[in-house]
């Protein structure tokens with residue numbers, strides 16, 4: 001009997017130590033907890049402002065009709081951002097309120113609005129005329145481009161429940177009109193390819209998919225290749241319209257392919273919003289890319305958080321080594337500065353934007 005109790009006791013003790021071992025960080029640590037402090041000592045350049053004035057062509061300010069624009073301009077000044085492009089202009093009356101606020105505050109030269117369209121109502125009998133009318137109105141009140149959201153061409157459906165492809169022929173006159181207006185069309189299509197891949201230990205965006213499970217995409221719906229292919233077809237079928245593929249068209253992790261894509265589509269430019277960590281992990285390849293495609297890349301950031309621009313400036317302008325990105329779920333790796341030559345930086349920061357977005361005041365950049 002006593003022997004039996006001893007046995008049970010020994011067994012429990014073993015279990016307890018086994019459990020302890022699981023939380024003993026000298027033996028194991030989870031991927032999410034692992035946060036080694038780098039001991040590397042190298043020069044660090046924390047840039048709070050760009051060395052050259054710049055245009056951010058990819059920004060979102062949903063409440064621009066009522067927000068305090070003086071505050072926004074003060075923040076822009078502190079970053080050396082001369083012009084911000086608010087892609088969330090919405091169109092119609094909402095855009096009118098935004099433009100009124102911009103004009104009354106006297107910031108016509110600093111704040112540009114792109115408009116948006118609604119494609120979900122594509123089945124309405126007067127859809128096309130109403131949409132074209134809205135765009136004409138938006139142009140009259142000051143819109144300078146059109147932004148297409150990723151939901152348009154990925155999740156928006158018509159009345160029959162079919163996904164509305166962004167190259168749907170019924171939408172074609174809209175992109176022709178943008179071309180006539182000399183409006184660039186900034187389009188976010190698809191998403192990082194890893195969102196379509198199995199959410200397992202081999203997925204480079206494993207952490208992002210864990211923290212943001214709604215970003216997982218299923219192939220059954222439409223594959224990455226299908227959605228991107230439809231956007232590429234749109235570019236090809238509207239050669240007189242200038243497009244800006246957001247987030248480098250999700251080719252920032254394959255710059256050779258991105259180069260081929262740009263060679264193949266002379267009416268398309270790209271912007272670097274949310275893919276700076278891709279560039280920062282391949283400084284030599286990125287430099288070769290910027291050397292060759294210096295006329296085709298625009299500066300964009302996407303979500304507007306003033307404190308995050310510093311990381312963009314550091315990647316683009318410095319030769320710093322082995323420094324972190326600010327969102328671990330985008331990049332668990334460290335980055336290296338590209339140290340871009342000044343003539344290339346000038347094109348990326350504003351000269352290409354002056355060419356693509358019509359009516360910008362070039363005197364702001366002298």
Ligand SMILES: [Zn+2]
Pocket residue numbers: 058060087188302303
């Ligand atoms: Zn965006």
